[in-house]
Amino acid sequence: GFFNVFFLMLFVSGIILDKKGVRYAGMLSCILMLVGTLIIYGVIAFMPTEGSFSLFGITKKTQVWVASGGFALFGIGYELCGLAVSKVIVKWFSGKEMALAMGIQVALARLGTALALGCSPLLAKSFSISTPLLVGVFAVGIGTIGYLVYCSMDSALDEQVSVHDAGDDDKFKFSDLSITLKNSGFWLITILCMLYYSSLYPFLDFATKLMISKYGVDEGVAGFIPAILPFTSIILTPLFGGMYDRI
Numbered sequence: 001g002f003f004n005v006f007f008l009m010l011f012v013s014g015i016i017l018d019k020k021g022v023r024y025a026g027m028l029s030c031i032l033m034l035v036g037t038l039i040i041y042g043v044i045a046f047m048p049t050e051g052s053f054s055l056f057g058i059t060k061k062t063q064v065w066v067a068s069g070g071f072a073l074f075g076i077g078y079e080l081c082g083l084a085v086s087k088v089i090v091k092w093f094s095g096k097e098m099a100l101a102m103g104i105q106v107a108l109a110r111l112g113t114a115l116a117l118g119c120s121p122l123l124a125k126s127f128s129i130s131t132p133l134l135v136g137v138f139a140v141g142i143g144t145i146g147y148l149v150y151c152s153m154d155s156a157l158d159e160q161v162s163v164h165d166a167g168d169d170d171k172f173k174f175s176d177l178s179i180t181l182k183n184s185g186f187w188l189i190t191i192l193c194m195l196y197y198s199s200l201y202p203f204l205d206f207a208t209k210l211m212i213s214k215y216g217v218d219e220g221v222a223g224f225i226p227a228i229l230p231f232t233s234i235i236l237t238p239l240f241g242g243m244y245d246r247i
Helices: 002-006 009-020 022-046 062-092 095-126 131-161 174-181 184-213 226-246
Strands: 052-055 058-061
Touching (some): 002 062, 095 131, 095 184, 184 226
């Protein structure tokens, strides 16, 4: 999150998406996530634990610095992916079905979260600590191939409707930024999202360890308890999406 917020990479990602369109931005996000995941897997699986160096006056193991670079790349790609997916749905679905499409997309994303939380400890215990990351590499690779297929479909859609990703009236202008920042409704939604994620993500990050250290749950199944959390989203988000479309 550090690069996205303090180095304004989310802002840059939004501009890239508006200027270059969903195909370019989405593929860029897939590549960044794939490279980032490969770096983190390589650090855990192959990099020696010895050795350290200083950066900005901070001395850490070389593993830590390299892994941090992998996380940074993945994080930038991950957030750009979230923006691209939202714009894809807006482009492909009309008002009467848009919320349902978003609901299904969020439900599948939460299913991925649940599977990662539940299965990672099992994979690490059964094979090695790097195995869940290797699965992650394959998952992002499959996603990248899937997005390539989408790009061909999206190109065909543009040919059918004779409209490209950014028409003359839809190009990014810096004046749009001031309009957005002056919108009070935008800030209310933004603050709501900030409060929601500031409580959700820390819990998901440490919940598995909490189950093991505080409640004595077996390491192999501890991840399945916090994995219950996303299942309400999996069930209810498409339902609410359909309600939003109707009423």
